[in-house]
Amino acid sequence: MREELLRIIEKNSRIDIKELAIILGAQEIDVINELQRLEDEGIICGYHTMIDWDKIDVEKVTAMIEVRVTPQRGQGFDNIAERIYKYPEVNSVYLISGGFDLMVTLEGKSLREVSSFVSNKLSTLDSVLSTATHFILKKYKDHGVILSKKEEDTREKITP
Protein backbone atom coordinates (compact mmCIF):
# COMPACT_ATOMS: atom_id res chain seq x y z
CA MET A 1 0.00 0.00 0.00
CA ARG A 2 3.00 2.26 0.63
CA GLU A 3 3.62 3.26 -2.98
CA GLU A 4 -0.06 3.73 -3.84
CA LEU A 5 -0.58 5.79 -0.69
CA LEU A 6 2.36 8.03 -1.56
CA ARG A 7 1.11 8.48 -5.11
CA ILE A 8 -2.31 9.55 -3.87
CA ILE A 9 -1.12 12.04 -1.27
CA GLU A 10 1.55 13.39 -3.58
CA LYS A 11 -1.34 14.66 -5.70
CA ASN A 12 -3.73 15.47 -2.88
CA SER A 13 -2.27 15.81 0.59
CA ARG A 14 -5.55 17.10 1.99
CA ILE A 15 -7.46 13.86 1.42
CA ASP A 16 -8.89 12.73 4.75
CA ILE A 17 -7.77 9.55 6.44
CA LYS A 18 -11.18 7.92 6.23
CA GLU A 19 -11.40 8.39 2.50
CA LEU A 20 -7.80 7.33 2.03
CA ALA A 21 -8.56 4.09 3.87
CA ILE A 22 -11.65 3.49 1.68
CA ILE A 23 -9.94 3.92 -1.65
CA LEU A 24 -6.91 1.91 -0.55
CA GLY A 25 -9.15 -0.84 0.78
CA ALA A 26 -7.31 -0.67 4.11
CA GLN A 27 -8.13 -0.05 7.78
CA GLU A 28 -7.98 3.56 8.98
CA ILE A 29 -5.61 2.65 11.78
CA ASP A 30 -3.20 1.02 9.33
CA VAL A 31 -3.24 4.13 7.15
CA ILE A 32 -2.56 6.36 10.16
CA ASN A 33 0.35 4.16 11.25
CA GLU A 34 1.80 4.00 7.76
CA LEU A 35 1.64 7.80 7.40
CA GLN A 36 3.36 8.17 10.77
CA ARG A 37 6.11 5.78 9.69
CA LEU A 38 6.56 7.62 6.41
CA GLU A 39 6.92 10.90 8.27
CA ASP A 40 9.31 9.40 10.83
CA GLU A 41 11.47 7.91 8.12
CA GLY A 42 11.62 11.29 6.41
CA ILE A 43 9.98 9.89 3.28
CA ILE A 44 7.15 12.36 3.63
CA CYS A 45 9.06 15.60 4.11
CA GLY A 46 6.22 18.08 4.25
CA TYR A 47 2.76 18.99 3.00
CA HIS A 48 2.57 21.92 0.62
CA THR A 49 -0.08 23.80 -1.27
CA MET A 50 0.26 24.56 -4.96
CA ILE A 51 -0.63 28.15 -5.62
CA ASP A 52 -0.86 29.91 -8.93
CA TRP A 53 0.36 33.31 -7.67
CA ASP A 54 -0.22 34.85 -11.08
CA LYS A 55 -3.93 34.75 -10.41
CA ILE A 56 -3.80 37.18 -7.47
CA ASP A 57 -2.25 40.61 -7.17
CA VAL A 58 0.90 39.62 -5.37
CA GLU A 59 4.16 40.53 -7.05
CA LYS A 60 6.40 37.51 -7.11
CA VAL A 61 9.36 36.68 -9.23
CA THR A 62 10.85 33.22 -9.61
CA ALA A 63 14.35 32.71 -10.92
CA MET A 64 16.45 29.71 -11.77
CA ILE A 65 20.13 30.30 -11.35
CA GLU A 66 22.86 28.17 -12.83
CA VAL A 67 25.87 28.27 -10.56
CA ARG A 68 29.38 27.09 -11.37
CA VAL A 69 31.51 26.46 -8.30
CA THR A 70 34.89 25.10 -7.28
CA PRO A 71 34.43 21.86 -5.38
CA GLN A 72 36.35 21.65 -2.11
CA ARG A 73 38.78 18.95 -1.16
CA GLY A 74 37.10 16.23 0.90
CA GLN A 75 33.75 17.99 0.79
CA GLY A 76 32.89 18.00 -2.88
CA PHE A 77 29.92 20.26 -3.44
CA ASP A 78 28.22 19.70 -0.09
CA ASN A 79 29.71 22.67 1.77
CA ILE A 80 28.99 25.21 -0.86
CA ALA A 81 25.49 23.80 -1.40
CA GLU A 82 24.85 24.21 2.31
CA ARG A 83 26.08 27.80 2.24
CA ILE A 84 23.55 28.48 -0.49
CA TYR A 85 20.52 26.56 0.80
CA LYS A 86 20.73 28.23 4.21
CA TYR A 87 19.47 31.49 2.68
CA PRO A 88 15.72 31.51 3.35
CA GLU A 89 14.95 33.10 -0.01
CA VAL A 90 16.36 30.03 -1.75
CA ASN A 91 13.66 27.50 -2.65
CA SER A 92 15.68 24.61 -3.92
CA VAL A 93 19.26 23.62 -4.63
CA TYR A 94 20.13 20.73 -6.93
CA LEU A 95 23.49 19.33 -7.94
CA ILE A 96 23.37 19.01 -11.69
CA SER A 97 25.40 17.09 -14.23
CA GLY A 98 26.55 18.91 -17.35
CA GLY A 99 27.73 22.45 -18.06
CA PHE A 100 27.30 23.84 -14.58
CA ASP A 101 27.15 22.48 -11.03
CA LEU A 102 24.24 23.76 -8.95
CA MET A 103 20.74 24.74 -9.97
CA VAL A 104 19.29 27.18 -7.48
CA THR A 105 15.68 28.35 -7.61
CA LEU A 106 14.53 31.29 -5.61
CA GLU A 107 11.56 33.51 -5.16
CA GLY A 108 11.64 37.24 -4.61
CA LYS A 109 9.23 40.15 -4.60
CA SER A 110 10.83 41.84 -7.58
CA LEU A 111 13.53 41.57 -10.21
CA ARG A 112 15.58 43.99 -8.15
CA GLU A 113 15.35 41.84 -5.04
CA VAL A 114 16.46 38.72 -6.93
CA SER A 115 19.32 40.52 -8.68
CA SER A 116 20.55 41.98 -5.47
CA PHE A 117 20.59 38.53 -3.90
CA VAL A 118 22.59 37.18 -6.82
CA SER A 119 25.06 40.00 -7.02
CA ASN A 120 25.52 40.69 -3.31
CA LYS A 121 25.25 37.28 -1.75
CA LEU A 122 25.50 34.41 -4.19
CA SER A 123 28.26 35.54 -6.53
CA THR A 124 30.41 36.87 -3.72
CA LEU A 125 30.73 33.44 -2.10
CA ASP A 126 34.32 32.21 -2.31
CA SER A 127 33.76 29.03 -4.27
CA VAL A 128 31.28 30.51 -6.76
CA LEU A 129 32.93 30.98 -10.14
CA SER A 130 29.99 32.27 -12.13
CA THR A 131 26.20 32.52 -12.20
CA ALA A 132 23.57 32.75 -14.92
CA THR A 133 20.13 33.92 -13.82
CA HIS A 134 16.97 32.92 -15.69
CA PHE A 135 13.71 34.60 -14.73
CA ILE A 136 10.56 32.56 -15.16
CA LEU A 137 8.09 34.36 -17.38
CA LYS A 138 5.16 31.98 -17.22
CA LYS A 139 4.45 28.67 -15.55
CA TYR A 140 2.60 26.21 -17.74
CA LYS A 141 2.94 23.11 -15.66
CA ASP A 142 4.21 22.70 -12.14
CA HIS A 143 4.52 19.54 -10.01
CA GLY A 144 2.68 17.59 -12.69
CA VAL A 145 -0.27 19.98 -12.67
CA ILE A 146 -1.18 21.93 -15.78
CA LEU A 147 -1.85 25.49 -14.61
CA SER A 148 -4.34 27.96 -15.99
CA LYS A 149 -6.38 25.59 -18.13
CA LYS A 150 -9.28 23.51 -16.86
CA GLU A 151 -9.90 20.55 -19.13
CA GLU A 152 -13.53 19.95 -19.99
CA ASP A 153 -15.12 16.52 -20.26
CA THR A 154 -15.93 16.29 -23.95
CA ARG A 155 -17.26 12.75 -23.86
CA GLU A 156 -20.84 11.99 -24.86
CA LYS A 157 -22.85 11.82 -21.65
CA ILE A 158 -24.29 8.36 -22.31
CA THR A 159 -22.51 5.66 -24.27
CA PRO A 160 -22.97 1.89 -24.29
Add this chain to the structure above:
Amino acid sequence: MRNPLSDTIVTIKPSGIRKFFDIVSEMPDAISLGVGEPDFDTPWHIRDEGIYSLEKGRTFYTSNAGLKELRQEICNYIYRRQKVSYEPLKEVIITVGGSEAIDIAIRAMCDPGDEVLIPQPSYVSYEPCAILAGAKPVIIPLKPENEFRLTAEELLEHITDKTKILVLPFPNNPTGAIMEKEDLEKIAKVIIEKDIFVLSDEIYSELTYKGEHVSIISIPGMKERTIMINGFSKAYAMTGWRLGYACGPEVVIKQMTKIHQFCIMCAPTTSQYAAVEALRNGDDDVVEMRTAYNERRRYLMHTFREMGLPCFEPFGAFYVFPDIRKFGMTSDEFATRFLREEKVAVVPGTAFGDSGEGFLRISYAYSLEDLKVAIGRLRHFVEKLNEEAQK
Protein backbone atom coordinates in the same frame (compact mmCIF):
# COMPACT_ATOMS: atom_id res chain seq x y z
CA MET B 1 -43.19 4.36 -53.81
CA ARG B 2 -41.99 0.97 -52.61
CA ASN B 3 -40.74 0.57 -49.07
CA PRO B 4 -37.02 1.33 -49.27
CA LEU B 5 -36.17 -0.60 -46.10
CA SER B 6 -35.26 -4.14 -45.22
CA ASP B 7 -37.68 -5.86 -42.84
CA THR B 8 -34.75 -7.31 -40.92
CA ILE B 9 -33.27 -3.98 -39.96
CA VAL B 10 -36.64 -2.36 -39.22
CA THR B 11 -37.55 -5.08 -36.71
CA ILE B 12 -34.32 -4.61 -34.75
CA LYS B 13 -35.03 -2.44 -31.70
CA PRO B 14 -32.87 0.66 -31.34
CA SER B 15 -30.42 0.53 -28.43
CA GLY B 16 -32.14 1.09 -25.07
CA ILE B 17 -29.53 3.68 -24.29
CA ARG B 18 -30.84 5.97 -27.01
CA LYS B 19 -33.87 7.12 -25.02
CA PHE B 20 -31.72 8.28 -22.11
CA PHE B 21 -29.29 9.90 -24.43
CA ASP B 22 -32.15 11.99 -25.83
CA ILE B 23 -33.40 13.11 -22.40
CA VAL B 24 -29.90 13.96 -21.22
CA SER B 25 -29.16 16.04 -24.31
CA GLU B 26 -32.07 18.29 -23.32
CA MET B 27 -30.54 18.80 -19.87
CA PRO B 28 -27.23 20.62 -20.30
CA ASP B 29 -26.73 20.92 -16.54
CA ALA B 30 -27.13 17.20 -15.89
CA ILE B 31 -24.06 15.31 -14.74
CA SER B 32 -23.47 11.79 -15.89
CA LEU B 33 -22.42 8.41 -14.61
CA GLY B 34 -23.44 6.95 -17.92
CA VAL B 35 -20.37 6.77 -20.10
CA GLY B 36 -18.82 3.57 -21.33
CA GLU B 37 -15.36 4.91 -22.05
CA PRO B 38 -12.31 5.88 -19.97
CA ASP B 39 -11.99 9.41 -18.61
CA PHE B 40 -8.23 9.38 -19.22
CA ASP B 41 -6.71 10.83 -22.34
CA THR B 42 -4.70 8.42 -24.46
CA PRO B 43 -1.19 8.45 -22.91
CA TRP B 44 0.92 11.09 -24.62
CA HIS B 45 3.65 8.78 -25.97
CA ILE B 46 0.96 6.83 -27.84
CA ARG B 47 -0.62 9.97 -29.29
CA ASP B 48 2.83 11.21 -30.18
CA GLU B 49 3.51 8.05 -32.16
CA GLY B 50 0.26 8.58 -34.08
CA ILE B 51 1.25 12.16 -34.85
CA TYR B 52 4.72 11.03 -35.89
CA SER B 53 3.29 8.47 -38.30
CA LEU B 54 1.23 11.25 -39.91
CA GLU B 55 4.28 13.50 -40.15
CA LYS B 56 6.17 10.74 -41.87
CA GLY B 57 3.36 10.41 -44.37
CA ARG B 58 2.24 6.93 -43.37
CA THR B 59 -1.20 7.72 -44.67
CA PHE B 60 -1.87 4.70 -46.90
CA TYR B 61 -3.90 1.53 -46.49
CA THR B 62 -2.21 -1.24 -44.57
CA SER B 63 -2.68 -4.87 -45.56
CA ASN B 64 -6.26 -6.03 -45.00
CA ALA B 65 -5.50 -7.91 -41.82
CA GLY B 66 -3.42 -5.02 -40.46
CA LEU B 67 0.25 -4.06 -40.01
CA LYS B 68 2.43 -7.13 -39.55
CA GLU B 69 4.35 -5.30 -36.88
CA LEU B 70 1.16 -4.73 -34.90
CA ARG B 71 -0.05 -8.31 -35.31
CA GLN B 72 3.32 -9.49 -34.05
CA GLU B 73 3.10 -7.20 -31.01
CA ILE B 74 -0.40 -8.48 -30.29
CA CYS B 75 0.86 -12.07 -30.33
CA ASN B 76 3.73 -11.13 -28.01
CA TYR B 77 1.27 -9.43 -25.68
CA ILE B 78 -1.11 -12.40 -25.57
CA TYR B 79 1.80 -14.71 -24.91
CA ARG B 80 2.96 -12.44 -22.06
CA ARG B 81 -0.48 -12.47 -20.48
CA GLN B 82 -1.94 -15.90 -21.25
CA LYS B 83 1.04 -18.03 -22.33
CA VAL B 84 -0.82 -18.89 -25.54
CA SER B 85 0.88 -18.51 -28.94
CA TYR B 86 -0.81 -17.22 -32.06
CA GLU B 87 0.62 -17.08 -35.55
CA PRO B 88 0.66 -13.34 -36.41
CA LEU B 89 0.18 -13.77 -40.15
CA LYS B 90 -2.59 -16.35 -39.99
CA GLU B 91 -4.46 -16.15 -36.74
CA VAL B 92 -4.85 -12.40 -36.10
CA ILE B 93 -6.89 -9.65 -37.74
CA ILE B 94 -6.90 -5.96 -36.83
CA THR B 95 -10.41 -4.48 -36.83
CA VAL B 96 -12.18 -1.17 -36.42
CA GLY B 97 -12.74 -1.54 -32.69
CA GLY B 98 -13.87 -4.69 -30.94
CA SER B 99 -17.32 -3.96 -32.39
CA GLU B 100 -16.32 -4.81 -35.94
CA ALA B 101 -14.65 -7.99 -34.76
CA ILE B 102 -17.91 -9.10 -33.09
CA ASP B 103 -19.85 -8.44 -36.29
CA ILE B 104 -17.55 -10.16 -38.73
CA ALA B 105 -16.87 -13.11 -36.44
CA ILE B 106 -20.58 -13.91 -36.21
CA ARG B 107 -21.03 -13.38 -39.96
CA ALA B 108 -18.08 -15.62 -40.73
CA MET B 109 -19.37 -18.44 -38.56
CA CYS B 110 -23.17 -18.50 -38.83
CA ASP B 111 -25.63 -19.72 -41.42
CA PRO B 112 -29.31 -18.81 -41.28
CA GLY B 113 -30.95 -20.72 -38.46
CA ASP B 114 -27.76 -21.22 -36.45
CA GLU B 115 -28.19 -20.22 -32.84
CA VAL B 116 -25.94 -17.77 -31.04
CA LEU B 117 -26.04 -17.95 -27.25
CA ILE B 118 -25.88 -14.51 -25.67
CA PRO B 119 -25.65 -14.17 -21.90
CA GLN B 120 -27.34 -10.97 -20.73
CA PRO B 121 -27.01 -8.34 -19.30
CA SER B 122 -24.25 -7.64 -21.79
CA TYR B 123 -23.06 -5.23 -24.42
CA VAL B 124 -25.76 -4.08 -26.82
CA SER B 125 -24.38 -5.26 -30.14
CA TYR B 126 -24.29 -9.08 -29.94
CA GLU B 127 -28.01 -9.57 -30.50
CA PRO B 128 -28.41 -7.25 -33.53
CA CYS B 129 -25.19 -8.58 -35.07
CA ALA B 130 -26.54 -12.14 -34.81
CA ILE B 131 -29.85 -11.10 -36.37
CA LEU B 132 -28.11 -9.26 -39.20
CA ALA B 133 -26.05 -12.38 -39.86
CA GLY B 134 -29.31 -14.32 -40.24
CA ALA B 135 -28.59 -16.29 -37.08
CA LYS B 136 -30.97 -16.70 -34.19
CA PRO B 137 -29.95 -15.04 -30.92
CA VAL B 138 -30.76 -17.14 -27.86
CA ILE B 139 -30.57 -15.19 -24.64
CA ILE B 140 -29.19 -16.70 -21.44
CA PRO B 141 -30.42 -14.51 -18.56
CA LEU B 142 -27.64 -14.25 -15.98
CA LYS B 143 -28.66 -14.21 -12.35
CA PRO B 144 -27.83 -11.80 -9.54
CA GLU B 145 -27.41 -14.72 -7.12
CA ASN B 146 -24.49 -15.92 -9.27
CA GLU B 147 -23.09 -12.39 -9.34
CA PHE B 148 -23.96 -12.42 -13.06
CA ARG B 149 -21.44 -15.12 -13.94
CA LEU B 150 -22.39 -17.77 -16.47
CA THR B 151 -22.75 -21.27 -15.03
CA ALA B 152 -22.36 -24.56 -16.88
CA GLU B 153 -25.97 -25.48 -15.97
CA GLU B 154 -27.34 -22.30 -17.53
CA LEU B 155 -25.28 -22.93 -20.61
CA LEU B 156 -26.44 -26.56 -20.93
CA GLU B 157 -30.10 -25.54 -20.59
CA HIS B 158 -29.87 -23.34 -23.66
CA ILE B 159 -27.88 -25.55 -26.00
CA THR B 160 -29.78 -27.19 -28.86
CA ASP B 161 -28.50 -29.04 -31.92
CA LYS B 162 -28.64 -25.68 -33.74
CA THR B 163 -26.28 -23.95 -31.30
CA LYS B 164 -23.15 -22.70 -33.03
CA ILE B 165 -21.54 -20.01 -30.88
CA LEU B 166 -21.49 -18.92 -27.27
CA VAL B 167 -20.71 -15.25 -26.74
CA LEU B 168 -18.64 -14.91 -23.58
CA PRO B 169 -18.58 -11.24 -22.52
CA PHE B 170 -16.28 -11.05 -19.50
CA PRO B 171 -15.15 -8.85 -17.76
CA ASN B 172 -18.68 -7.71 -18.32
CA ASN B 173 -20.24 -4.46 -19.37
CA PRO B 174 -22.63 -3.54 -17.65
CA THR B 175 -22.32 -5.71 -14.53
CA GLY B 176 -18.56 -5.63 -13.90
CA ALA B 177 -18.69 -9.42 -13.37
CA ILE B 178 -15.65 -11.54 -14.19
CA MET B 179 -15.20 -15.24 -14.84
CA GLU B 180 -12.35 -16.89 -12.93
CA LYS B 181 -10.39 -19.92 -13.98
CA GLU B 182 -12.66 -22.45 -12.25
CA ASP B 183 -15.76 -20.84 -13.79
CA LEU B 184 -14.22 -21.02 -17.25
CA GLU B 185 -13.09 -24.62 -16.87
CA LYS B 186 -16.67 -25.72 -16.27
CA ILE B 187 -17.87 -23.76 -19.30
CA ALA B 188 -15.05 -25.16 -21.46
CA LYS B 189 -16.04 -28.72 -20.59
CA VAL B 190 -19.57 -28.17 -21.91
CA ILE B 191 -18.32 -26.33 -24.99
CA ILE B 192 -16.01 -29.18 -25.98
CA GLU B 193 -18.56 -31.86 -25.19
CA LYS B 194 -21.27 -30.16 -27.24
CA ASP B 195 -18.87 -29.16 -30.01
CA ILE B 196 -19.68 -25.44 -30.17
CA PHE B 197 -17.52 -22.34 -30.53
CA VAL B 198 -16.84 -19.38 -28.29
CA LEU B 199 -16.73 -15.70 -29.13
CA SER B 200 -14.85 -14.34 -26.14
CA ASP B 201 -15.13 -10.55 -25.89
CA GLU B 202 -12.28 -9.58 -23.60
CA ILE B 203 -12.16 -5.86 -24.31
CA TYR B 204 -12.01 -5.13 -20.54
CA SER B 205 -9.35 -7.78 -19.83
CA GLU B 206 -6.80 -5.29 -18.48
CA LEU B 207 -9.34 -3.87 -16.04
CA THR B 208 -9.55 -6.75 -13.58
CA TYR B 209 -9.19 -6.14 -9.86
CA LYS B 210 -8.90 -9.65 -8.48
CA GLY B 211 -5.82 -11.46 -9.68
CA GLU B 212 -4.92 -11.56 -13.36
CA HIS B 213 -7.51 -11.86 -16.08
CA VAL B 214 -7.85 -15.43 -17.31
CA SER B 215 -8.85 -15.97 -20.91
CA ILE B 216 -10.72 -19.08 -21.97
CA ILE B 217 -8.05 -19.59 -24.67
CA SER B 218 -5.65 -20.63 -21.91
CA ILE B 219 -7.79 -23.66 -21.06
CA PRO B 220 -6.65 -26.79 -22.92
CA GLY B 221 -8.67 -27.51 -26.04
CA MET B 222 -10.24 -24.04 -26.17
CA LYS B 223 -7.85 -22.05 -28.35
CA GLU B 224 -8.99 -24.16 -31.30
CA ARG B 225 -12.63 -23.24 -30.82
CA THR B 226 -12.43 -19.65 -29.62
CA ILE B 227 -12.43 -16.32 -31.39
CA MET B 228 -10.88 -14.01 -28.85
CA ILE B 229 -11.69 -10.34 -29.25
CA ASN B 230 -9.83 -7.50 -27.63
CA GLY B 231 -8.79 -3.96 -28.44
CA PHE B 232 -7.12 -0.76 -27.38
CA SER B 233 -10.12 1.33 -26.31
CA LYS B 234 -10.40 0.36 -22.69
CA ALA B 235 -6.87 -0.67 -21.70
CA TYR B 236 -5.11 2.32 -23.26
CA ALA B 237 -7.99 4.84 -23.25
CA MET B 238 -8.11 4.86 -27.05
CA THR B 239 -11.84 4.69 -27.81
CA GLY B 240 -11.80 7.31 -30.54
CA TRP B 241 -8.96 5.59 -32.41
CA ARG B 242 -11.34 2.73 -33.25
CA LEU B 243 -8.95 -0.17 -33.03
CA GLY B 244 -9.53 -3.75 -31.99
CA TYR B 245 -8.50 -7.23 -33.02
CA ALA B 246 -9.55 -10.83 -33.14
CA CYS B 247 -7.41 -13.95 -32.73
CA GLY B 248 -8.61 -17.40 -33.63
CA PRO B 249 -8.26 -20.47 -35.80
CA GLU B 250 -6.79 -19.72 -39.21
CA VAL B 251 -9.89 -20.92 -41.12
CA VAL B 252 -12.13 -18.45 -39.27
CA ILE B 253 -9.72 -15.52 -39.38
CA LYS B 254 -9.34 -16.08 -43.12
CA GLN B 255 -13.08 -15.73 -43.72
CA MET B 256 -13.34 -12.79 -41.32
CA THR B 257 -10.56 -11.11 -43.29
CA LYS B 258 -12.59 -11.63 -46.46
CA ILE B 259 -15.60 -9.77 -45.02
CA HIS B 260 -13.32 -7.10 -43.55
CA GLN B 261 -11.60 -6.68 -46.91
CA PHE B 262 -14.90 -5.96 -48.68
CA CYS B 263 -16.53 -3.79 -46.01
CA ILE B 264 -13.67 -1.96 -44.35
CA MET B 265 -10.47 -2.50 -46.32
CA CYS B 266 -8.26 -1.99 -43.30
CA ALA B 267 -8.33 -0.42 -39.84
CA PRO B 268 -7.10 3.20 -39.60
CA THR B 269 -3.36 3.30 -40.34
CA THR B 270 -2.55 6.07 -37.84
CA SER B 271 -4.25 4.12 -35.08
CA GLN B 272 -2.31 0.99 -35.95
CA TYR B 273 1.03 2.76 -35.59
CA ALA B 274 -0.06 4.27 -32.30
CA ALA B 275 -1.17 0.83 -31.11
CA VAL B 276 2.28 -0.64 -31.75
CA GLU B 277 3.66 1.93 -29.34
CA ALA B 278 0.90 1.16 -26.83
CA LEU B 279 1.80 -2.53 -26.76
CA ARG B 280 5.54 -1.90 -26.64
CA ASN B 281 5.67 0.79 -24.00
CA GLY B 282 2.23 1.11 -22.46
CA ASP B 283 2.24 -1.39 -19.58
CA ASP B 284 2.89 1.27 -16.95
CA ASP B 285 0.03 3.42 -18.22
CA VAL B 286 -2.33 0.48 -17.87
CA VAL B 287 -1.22 -0.14 -14.29
CA GLU B 288 -1.66 3.51 -13.41
CA MET B 289 -5.17 3.70 -14.84
CA ARG B 290 -6.19 0.38 -13.33
CA THR B 291 -5.02 1.57 -9.90
CA ALA B 292 -7.13 4.71 -10.23
CA TYR B 293 -10.21 2.74 -11.33
CA ASN B 294 -9.75 0.36 -8.42
CA GLU B 295 -9.66 3.26 -5.93
CA ARG B 296 -12.91 4.58 -7.33
CA ARG B 297 -14.44 1.10 -7.32
CA ARG B 298 -13.65 0.71 -3.62
CA TYR B 299 -15.05 4.16 -2.94
CA LEU B 300 -18.36 3.34 -4.67
CA MET B 301 -18.73 -0.03 -2.96
CA HIS B 302 -18.16 1.68 0.38
CA THR B 303 -20.69 4.45 -0.20
CA PHE B 304 -23.30 1.93 -1.45
CA ARG B 305 -22.90 -0.04 1.77
CA GLU B 306 -23.27 3.18 3.76
CA MET B 307 -26.48 4.20 2.03
CA GLY B 308 -27.91 0.69 2.12
CA LEU B 309 -27.89 0.14 -1.63
CA PRO B 310 -27.28 -3.56 -2.28
CA CYS B 311 -24.57 -4.33 -4.83
CA PHE B 312 -22.42 -7.40 -5.39
CA GLU B 313 -18.73 -6.60 -5.56
CA PRO B 314 -17.71 -6.46 -9.22
CA PHE B 315 -14.08 -7.19 -10.07
CA GLY B 316 -13.91 -6.08 -13.67
CA ALA B 317 -14.41 -3.26 -16.20
CA PHE B 318 -15.36 0.15 -14.75
CA TYR B 319 -18.97 -0.43 -13.82
CA VAL B 320 -20.92 -1.25 -10.71
CA PHE B 321 -24.39 -2.71 -10.99
CA PRO B 322 -26.42 -1.84 -7.88
CA ASP B 323 -29.69 -3.61 -7.09
CA ILE B 324 -32.66 -1.23 -6.83
CA ARG B 325 -35.42 -3.82 -6.61
CA LYS B 326 -36.32 -2.89 -3.04
CA PHE B 327 -37.57 0.53 -4.15
CA GLY B 328 -40.44 -1.00 -6.11
CA MET B 329 -39.61 0.77 -9.35
CA THR B 330 -38.42 -0.53 -12.69
CA SER B 331 -34.86 0.36 -13.70
CA ASP B 332 -36.27 2.72 -16.24
CA GLU B 333 -38.52 4.50 -13.73
CA PHE B 334 -35.67 4.79 -11.22
CA ALA B 335 -33.21 6.15 -13.78
CA THR B 336 -35.76 8.58 -15.21
CA ARG B 337 -36.75 9.95 -11.79
CA PHE B 338 -33.11 10.16 -10.70
CA LEU B 339 -32.29 12.13 -13.80
CA ARG B 340 -35.28 14.48 -13.50
CA GLU B 341 -35.00 15.06 -9.74
CA GLU B 342 -31.26 14.97 -9.13
CA LYS B 343 -29.93 15.66 -12.60
CA VAL B 344 -27.68 12.63 -12.72
CA ALA B 345 -27.72 10.26 -15.68
CA VAL B 346 -27.25 6.53 -15.13
CA VAL B 347 -28.16 3.73 -17.49
CA PRO B 348 -31.03 1.35 -16.59
CA GLY B 349 -29.90 -2.28 -16.49
CA THR B 350 -32.60 -3.15 -19.03
CA ALA B 351 -30.65 -1.32 -21.74
CA PHE B 352 -28.41 -4.42 -21.68
CA GLY B 353 -31.17 -7.03 -21.76
CA ASP B 354 -34.35 -7.88 -19.87
CA SER B 355 -32.40 -9.65 -17.13
CA GLY B 356 -30.93 -6.26 -16.18
CA GLU B 357 -34.34 -5.31 -14.76
CA GLY B 358 -34.02 -4.08 -11.18
CA PHE B 359 -30.44 -2.90 -11.67
CA LEU B 360 -28.56 0.20 -12.78
CA ARG B 361 -25.26 0.58 -14.53
CA ILE B 362 -23.08 3.16 -12.85
CA SER B 363 -19.79 3.94 -14.53
CA TYR B 364 -16.72 4.95 -12.57
CA ALA B 365 -14.82 6.31 -15.52
CA TYR B 366 -14.88 9.68 -13.74
CA SER B 367 -12.51 11.45 -11.39
CA LEU B 368 -13.05 10.83 -7.69
CA GLU B 369 -14.10 14.47 -7.33
CA ASP B 370 -16.85 14.10 -9.95
CA LEU B 371 -17.94 10.79 -8.46
CA LYS B 372 -18.32 12.37 -5.03
CA VAL B 373 -20.73 15.00 -6.33
CA ALA B 374 -22.81 12.46 -8.22
CA ILE B 375 -22.85 9.93 -5.39
CA GLY B 376 -23.88 12.69 -2.98
CA ARG B 377 -26.95 13.17 -5.14
CA LEU B 378 -27.60 9.43 -5.26
CA ARG B 379 -27.46 9.31 -1.48
CA HIS B 380 -29.95 12.18 -1.30
CA PHE B 381 -32.25 10.40 -3.76
CA VAL B 382 -32.09 7.09 -1.89
CA GLU B 383 -32.90 8.86 1.40
CA LYS B 384 -35.87 10.52 -0.27
CA LEU B 385 -37.13 7.16 -1.54
CA ASN B 386 -36.72 5.62 1.91
CA GLU B 387 -38.78 8.44 3.43
CA GLU B 388 -41.48 8.05 0.78
CA ALA B 389 -41.63 4.34 1.56
CA GLN B 390 -42.19 5.00 5.26
CA LYS B 391 -45.18 7.28 4.68
